[in-house]
Amino acid sequence: MIILFTYVFYCLTGYCDLIPSPLHELQSFKNKRYPEEGSKPQPVAPWNRSIVRDLPGSNQDFLSQNVEETNHIYSDSYNLSVFNNFGNKEFPQAIIIGVKKGGTRALLEFLRVHPDVRAVGAEPHFFDRFYEKGLEWYRNIMPRTLEGQITMEKTPSYFVTREAPRRVYAMSRHTKLIVVVRDPDFLGLKRVVTNKHFYFNQTKGFPCLKKPEGGSRPRCLGKSKGRAHPHIPAEVLLRLRDFYRPFNLKFYQMTGQDFGWE
Numbered sequence: 001m002i003i004l005f006t007y008v009f010y011c012l013t014g015y016c017d018l019i020p021s022p023l024h025e026l027q028s029f030k031n032k033r034y035p036e037e038g039s040k041p042q043p044v045a046p047w048n049r050s051i052v053r054d055l056p057g058s059n060q061d062f063l064s065q066n067v068e069e070t071n072h073i074y075s076d077s078y079n080l081s082v083f084n085n086f087g088n089k090e091f092p093q094a095i096i097i098g099v100k101k102g103g104t105r106a107l108l109e110f111l112r113v114h115p116d117v118r119a120v121g122a123e124p125h126f127f128d129r130f131y132e133k134g135l136e137w138y139r140n141i142m143p144r145t146l147e148g149q150i151t152m153e154k155t156p157s158y159f160v161t162r163e164a165p166r167r168v169y170a171m172s173r174h175t176k177l178i179v180v181v182r183d184p185d186f187l188g189l190k191r192v193v194t195n196k197h198f199y200f201n202q203t204k205g206f207p208c209l210k211k212p213e214g215g216s217r218p219r220c221l222g223k224s225k226g227r228a229h230p231h232i233p234a235e236v237l238l239r240l241r242d243f244y245r246p247f248n249l250k251f252y253q254m255t256g257q258d259f260g261w262e
């Protein structure tokens with residue numbers, strides 16, 4: 001079972017005292033910008049002000065370059081995020097930042113089955129590769145969301161990018177960061193996605209989504225998931241365990257949880 005573990009990455013990586021004050025105060029899950037009916041319009045930051053109707057060229061390039069496998073696997077039946085015309089584009093309130101090969105794609109695809117989760121299908125790589133494109137570019141590649149929905153993205157290389165914590169924090173101190181470690185715990189979403197949404201695919205060797213209502217067919221993740229693994233000699237495994245033991249202990253201390261990775 002995958003454990004999903006949310007925490008403030010920059011604090012865990014020792015950045016708490018180093019990072020500058022955030023430039024961008026975003027709405028948190030419970031503090032949405034959407035006005036109450038009949039209330040006066042609230043001033044919003046310029047980067048959040050426009051309702052973007054068309055993706056600018058650079059974003060379209062980004063999307064077409066990155067959508068290949070993952071974006072389309074689920075988008076037709078589960079999350080029409082990129083092509084939805086309603087709502088606003090918001091910065092993500094939650095980002096899956098790692099770890100690579102930890103099942104981050106599975107986690108995002110399973111989370112976005114939830115009607116209140118809208119996600120970018122491709123990995124934006126904003127905080128590591130495309131930061132110079134600016135926050136407006138980043139926001140524009142987000143799916144539109146309605147009140148009560150949360151925006152998410154996943155880019156596992158943020159976890160190993162030194163600048164990423166500072167940059168995320170500069171965007172918003174409220175963004176939740178999710179690291180797939182092993183078991184679950186999570187975003188305070190109402191329980192909607194359950195066992196009944198999945199079946200175990202023998203060929204793939206992992207759970208896949210069942211045929212959605214009104215959808216076309218069952219959905220597994222793409223070819224790059226479920227690869228054959230090489231045999232690793234026992235002495236190499238021992239050396240790896242020795243190598244990681246002190247880091248694991250440090251992680252247990254930081255999180256207050258012993259994961260028992262021996």
Ligand SMILES: Nc1ncnc2c1ncn2[C@@H]1O[C@H](COP(=O)(O)OS(=O)(=O)O)[C@@H](OP(=O)(O)O)[C@H]1O
Binds near residue numbers: 100101106225226
């Ligand atoms: N439920 C489910 N569905 C699909 N895939 C699953 C699932 N659970 C775990 N995995 C395994 O997660 C591995 C891929 O992890 P990521 O998606 O994080 O990879 S990546 O870093 O984004 O490339 C990949 O492992 P490998 O095939 O060993 O690479 C997947 O098999």
